[in-house]
Amino acid sequence: MAKGDRFVVLTMDKQTGNAGGLSAHIDREVYDANLDRMVTFRPKSVRDDSRTALNRECIEGAKKAGRTQAIWNRLKEEGFSRESSGKKKIVTKGEKKTRKIKDDAVIALCFICSSDEETMKQFEKEGRLDDWIDSTLGWFKQEFGDKNVVSAVLHMDETTPHLHVTVVPITYEEPKPRKEKPKFDERGKPLRKYETDENGNIILDESGRAIVKKRTYKKQEVTARLSAKDICNPVAMERWQTGYAKAMAPFGLRRGIAGSKQKRVPPAEWNLQQVNGQLMAVEKEIEEKKAEITKMAQASWYDKIFNSGLSPTVRKVLEDKEKEHKEELRQATTAVDEDGRPYIWTSGSKKDQDVTWEELAKFREKEKKKAEIQAKADKEAALAKAKADKETAVAKAKADAKAELDAEIAEKNKLYGNIKSLNEKLSKSEESNKLLLDNLKGIREFMFETCGQKFREVVQMILDQWKAGIKHFAKEMKDIFLQAMSFENTTECRKSYVSNAFWYATLLVKTVTDWKGDNATINSLQDDANRIADGTWESYHQKRDQLFDDAVNALVEMGNCQNQRHLNQNQANIIEAFLAFDGSDRTQLCEEIWNVASPKVDYYWRDGTFDALEELRTKELYNRKYGNGRSI
CATH class of the missing domain: 1.20.5 (Single alpha-helices involved in coiled-coils or other helix-helix interfaces)
Structure with missing residues (x-):
């Protein structure tokens, strides 16, 4: 998810039976048979016990009865029983007959509503969390019916604040009319009813036969159905994602990618x-x-x-x-x-x-x-x-x-063979070395002509950074690397591509007589290129930039404090954290910190601040004892 994107999270599980574990997780309570009462339950997902008191039930009916009982109360309203089904059915004495629920029947839909951790905690900080809950419950009641939304529990003690909404999947249908049962006389023959006039006389047809009265039908009342299949289907669930996202639009949240293949x-x-x-x-x-x-x-x-x-x-x-x-x-x-x-x-x-x-x-x-x-x-x-x-x-x-791959390997093997032969001839004498160097330059041009345009751009970019003494690649250079390696599908293939590019760059430097590159710079550049290949470049540079900014701020804080002449332990630790993370030459890194920090330090304190940084660079600082930056 790109930085700045704020998506809605709406997931659903089907609940069958009592599901005591799910209720214990949501209500944070479980029944103790020894004590014969509810006791506190702490799930493993809890991250901050001090925030457990902020958890709350948002539906009035569930506050008194509890989530599980609220589900069964709703089912009992529509005449459903919690008895089991199977070859041997176990029922309870003293109960009247009701519609039985199968063991595997879905009695509740359990939704989790949330967003990313940063967004939800921002809602809490801005005081918009209650508005978000009201909008969420409003959408659920409009979608499933007010009575069917039986519980909504807010969890604040886990990593990301979220809302557990429980819906009972009850629908209503018009029943088919039922024929009236026929009546029988003493001999067991059905009694036939005939059409009569207003005086009670039987009406005859044209042939003189009595007209038989048509049977009447009894119309049943509208019945409730517990059917998750009617509610949960791919079309409906896609509609939920879209509809809920529209309801959350005023909070700056939007729908995720439609048709995602991720599984739960x-x-x-x-x-x-x-x-x-x-x-x-x-x-x-x-x-x-x-x-x-x-x-x-x-x-x-x-x-x-x-x-x-x-x-x-x-x-x-x-x-x-x-x-x-x-x-x-x-x-x-x-x-x-x-x-x-x-x-x-x-x-x-x-x-x-x-x-x-x-x-x-x-x-x-x-x-x-x-x-x-x-x-x-x-x-x-x-x-x-x-x-x-x-x-x-x-x-x-x-x-x-x-x-x-076979064609590419054959071509590379041919080139590698030529290069190996040339290297052996170069070691024999200076005269032959000069001749072979000219040949190598010709081969270099030939190799660049045979290589792709993007590969040549990458090699030239490596040479430019090396000559400039820069040990890292900029963001636009990272994008050039990624475009050039777009046909490589795995991390190992991309690292192999990086290795080949640096090998060519090192080879080309050997043909340059007026400049020799240092190994420290090229090794640092290759490490940075490997981060691009394995996808860790962004996180590495973000952390490096953050540590660099902290180091600059620590030095500026010391420089602008009139009572300090040396870095205190905390300021020294912050700068050392940056030096250890980068791992490059301490002198160059301290010079980089000073170039950014010096304009922010008051003019009269710059020399003293520079001396304090030099103490840290040369590690002289750790041979003394300091208290709040003052020499003891």
Whole structure:
């Protein structure tokens, strides 16, 4: 993303089941079974605990009930049940029949709304964060309906402030009319209704037969549907990105690149993680229940031995207590939901019997394995397709490049052979060296004629910088390098191109008799060119420029302070940071700092400031002790 670009971020995940982990992350709370209450939860994504207090829920209904309960409250309004589905359905005693939600049904759409870190923190600083939240919720309510937007949680303690918006995917449809059920007489024959006049007499047709009355139809009410498929489709999601970006336009945010191929974590893998977490919690709870059952069973056996031979009255009391104990034991082994209501089997050999914690764990383990198998199959299919596509593309690219590379290698080998032969002849004598030098110049011209125009420009640019003693390339020179290397697709190829260009430049210098280049300058230039090749040039020079500016400011600060005659430790560290990062000659770097800083220092203090910089350059500064810049 280029500097200055400010894009909207709108991502969406589908939520099935309870999704306790997602709610714990968003609400920063999780239920502790031992304490029987909600406790504070700290996700790994939190970066600043001091800002956790700034997190808040922006929907009134979810502030009291919590995000998860707000989802189910909305579903219950439309007559949906949170019961499971499958071959063996587990339902709760005492509940009336409602429309059941499948285990894999999407009950909520979880959106994350944000922008880049700098933009969001600027909104907070300028006091525009609440306006941004209001505009965001206004768009969601207009798009999905006011009732369906059940939660909006603002997170301020992570790297980038963002808003979690939860939408229940409920739509409405007009049902088809239903025929009225026919009525039957005592013999089981259907009763037929005939058309009558205002006096109740049956109306006959032209042939004298009674006219049968047409059946009527009952019209059902409009019904709600929980269907994420109706809402989430490629066309709708593209419309969301565009519509949300328009709503955020007053804040200076715009839409990203349409049709981007970037992928996120598949929902199947995310769901698998949630199932694993739930299974671990159930297994832990089962172990606790088993320990409790063993303890109760041991206590019951002890009572039987201790109270043997007692009177009938006492024995009756003990038997009643034993019955109570068994009932407690049954209740301890019976699985219950979060409201304390027991689960029962509705089909199979255990129909109408209570479900134990162990049976509930096996049931959920079976569902978990199904999810794992499906997730693995989806992942393997995606990997196989990606691998096949990649192999096809790589094979084609290799075949296309091989022919060009073979021709280029053959031509370069021919030139390298000629150059090697000439170098061997140059070492024999001065007279032959002069002759060979003339030949080398001719070959140089020939090589430049055979090389491309852009390559010649790059080599000439290297020579100009070398002769001028400049150890870095300017931005416009970097652009020339990138244009010349545009046909190279990999970093290694671009570095090879740089190596060839510097090799030619070094060779050309050998044909110049009136000037000899120094190795330090050419090595520094080649390092800078390699940064262009691997894409680190911008970040390197930005950091170097920042360190250089800090060094200049530190020297100016010392120079304009009347109480300082030497650099203090902090100022010296700032300048040393720049010298260490650049790594070039200290004298030249200090001269560069002084050339920029001297005009900013008051005229009367320039000599003293220059002397202080010389102390640092010669490292004499570190042989003395200073306090706030004054000699001790």
